[in-house]
């Protein structure tokens with residue numbers, strides 16, 4: 321059997337980001353990432369600090385845990401990480417969840433392709449801007465977007481760029497120009513993904529949200545775009561498992 325490295329399973333909560341923001345959902349967060357973004361808010365999935373939390377789980381076991389946490393109070397599961405697209409054998413989990421009529425959302429950065437991605441209902445690709453320290457492989461990203469725009473894929477896709485700096489904003493424009501027609505989101509960057517001072521954090525994030533809205537509002541290159549905060553961070557700060 322094929323086990324999946326699971327970092328955390330939580331919910332029901334709401335999807336705090338992107339194309340289905342507000343959607344009631346469970347989360348399965350896998351361990352391991354091929355990137356190491358400077359500002360990653362889930363760095364415990366790849367920097368060794370969460371090593372003790374990793375469980376190697378069978379798809380059926382993950383489903384049991386989702387049910388024991390969520391009971392009958394969910395019909396939607398978001399798979400995030402880390403980068404879940406590193407795992408070929410997530411196929412088994414997708415199968416179990418689909419057999420149980422669960423709608424599936426995936427969060428990934430667009431650096432790897434897996435065949436099971438065609439069975440996701442809401443797929444977010446989040447290429448990384450310069451402030452992350454990562455370099456986007458456009459050949460790879462073109463290939464992935466191409467596959468997701470083909471008739472093999474019946475779900476919905478979106479592109480989501482997190483913005484911290486003016487350079488990041490330029491990167492967001494480039495991505496939107498490169499893939500016109502793909503629903504496009506810009507998201508406020510959280511510069512302090514460890515603080516527990518929620519008052520200060522939330523005030524600063526709201527300020528940044530307003531600044532990003534102003535920037536987009538006065539930009540004729542970014543018209544068909546949605547500007548969002550991380551709703552879960554505005555509600556619960558950097559708390560894990562929400």
Ligand SMILES: C[S@@+](CC[C@H](N)C(=O)[O-])C[C@H]1O[C@@H](n2cnc3c(N)ncnc32)[C@H](O)[C@@H]1O
Nearest residue numbers: 359360361362401402403427428429446509510
């Ligand atoms: C933790 S990542 C996991 C999935 C995948 N590795 C990715 O980056 O798309 C989930 C989402 O959180 C975003 N994110 C990570 N750190 C962030 C931060 N400090 N501020 C805002 N968004 C952040 C990522 O850009 C991504 O869209």
Ligand SMILES: Nc1nc2[nH]cc(C(=O)O)c2c(=O)[nH]1
Nearest residue numbers: 334335336337400427552562
């Ligand atoms: N509520 C909530 N929404 C989220 N959307 C994307 C998340 C992620 O870490 O991938 C996330 C998360 O961790 N919590």
Ligand code: SF4
Nearest residue numbers: 353355356357360402
């Ligand atoms: S790609 Fe995602 S999980 Fe990986 S380091 Fe960047 S933000 Fe974190």
Ligand SMILES: [Mg+2]
Nearest residue numbers: 361362400550
């Ligand atoms: Mg998160």
